[in-house]
Amino acid sequence: MSGFEQMEEDGVVWMNGEYVDWEDATTHVMTHALHYGSGVFEGVRAYDTEKGTAIFRWDEHLDRLYESAKPYDLDIEYEPEELTEATLEVVRRNDLDSAYIRPIAYYGYDSLGVSPGDCPTDVVIGAWPWGAYLGEDALENGVEVMVSSWRKHASSQIPTNAKTTGLYVNSLLAGEEARRNGYTEAIVLNKEGNVAEGPGENIFLVRDGEIYTPGLSESILGGITRDTVITLAEERGYEVHDDVSISRGELNTADELFFTGSAAEVTPIRQVDNVEIGNGGRGPVTEELQTAFFDLVERRTDEHDEWFTYVE
Numbered sequence: 001m002s003g004f005e006q007m008e009e010d011g012v013v014w015m016n017g018e019y020v021d022w023e024d025a026t027t028h029v030m031t032h033a034l035h036y037g038s039g040v041f042e043g044v045r046a047y048d049t050e051k052g053t054a055i056f057r058w059d060e061h062l063d064r065l066y067e068s069a070k071p072y073d074l075d076i077e078y079e080p081e082e083l084t085e086a087t088l089e090v091v092r093r094n095d096l097d098s099a100y101i102r103p104i105a106y107y108g109y110d111s112l113g114v115s116p117g118d119c120p121t122d123v124v125i126g127a128w129p130w131g132a133y134l135g136e137d138a139l140e141n142g143v144e145v146m147v148s149s150w151r152k153h154a155s156s157q158i159p160t161n162a163k164t165t166g167l168y169v170n171s172l173l174a175g176e177e178a179r180r181n182g183y184t185e186a187i188v189l190n191k192e193g194n195v196a197e198g199p200g201e202n203i204f205l206v207r208d209g210e211i212y213t214p215g216l217s218e219s220i221l222g223g224i225t226r227d228t229v230i231t232l233a234e235e236r237g238y239e240v241h242d243d244v245s246i247s248r249g250e251l252n253t254a255d256e257l258f259f260t261g262s263a264a265e266v267t268p269i270r271q272v273d274n275v276e277i278g279n280g281g282r283g284p285v286t287e288e289l290q291t292a293f294f295d296l297v298e299r300r301t302d303e304h305d306e307w308f309t310y311v312e
């Protein structure tokens with residue numbers, strides 16, 4: 001179910017420069033990051049493409065990992081080339097045709113003051129098979145979402161453009177609130193009450209043939225799939241407004257809504273708080289961009305080969 005079963009048999013994880021068996025990839029319970037959420041991570045997909053296994057936009061994910069580490073003064077002592085080679089090798093050694101890849105860097109074991117003091121920065125890269133994040137059906141028919149009663153932290157409280165482990169308790173609260181109420185996923189508003197994003201996704205709105213997505217100053221993570229979809233849409237002649245505020249009410253009057261993310265890919269949203277969006281299914285613009293996205297990542301097109309790192 002989780003994709004871990006396969007890894008438990010003979011999987012390996014890269015930990016601080018070494019390849020260790022899946023079952024030995026453990027950390028001490030007094031690890032700083034376990035107590036204070038002081039880690040940064042990435043979620044990346046490798047696709048089984050017509051040209052072999054390929055990691056999608058690895059360089060951008062790696063850049064974001066180093067950037068996320070900055071506000072926390074986490075010193076990732078490995079060069080990007082070393083982490084790239086380790087990642088390719090993790091995919092190879094685990095014999096994965098497609099994979100979800102999870103690099104993480106965090107304050108490790110030394111002391112438990114909130115100040116990380118002399119805690120080392122541990123760096124780990126794991127990979128495992130992971131299907132559609134919100135389910136196969138979601139990709140085709142869309143998801144029903146609720147606007148969470150939990151607000152996203154303002155970026156003046158915590159850097160929301162850094163992908164920090166501790167941030168995800170907010171995502172957990174919002175997502176679980178939605179699921180307890182029978183929805184698949186949540187939409188989270190920012191402190192101003194405007195639309196920010198999903199718990200692990202960016203959000204897009206289509207109206208009158210134009211595309212809108214909350215700007216980077218709306219307390220969102222600057223998603224790499226968000227950037228991909230903006231590029232694909234502009235290349236197809238759409239006007240994309242990627243620096244706007246979107247009010248809650250505009251969700252209901254949208255022609256189409258969809259989520260983007262490395263895990264969620266391009267997932268249509270068919271209802272918000274039990275109100276149907278547009279035609280109540282996957283809208284035509286969403287479908288066009290979703291098709292373009294999957295044609296791209298599965299390499300049925302030659303476009304943007306620079307976005308792919310082939311595993312070989």
Ligand code: PMP
Pocket residue numbers: 043197198199200201202220221222223224225226260261262263
């Ligand atoms: N927002 C949040 C809060 C996320 O966790 C993610 C997933 N990383 C995204 C947006 C989408 O980002 P990306 O497309 O880079 O995966």
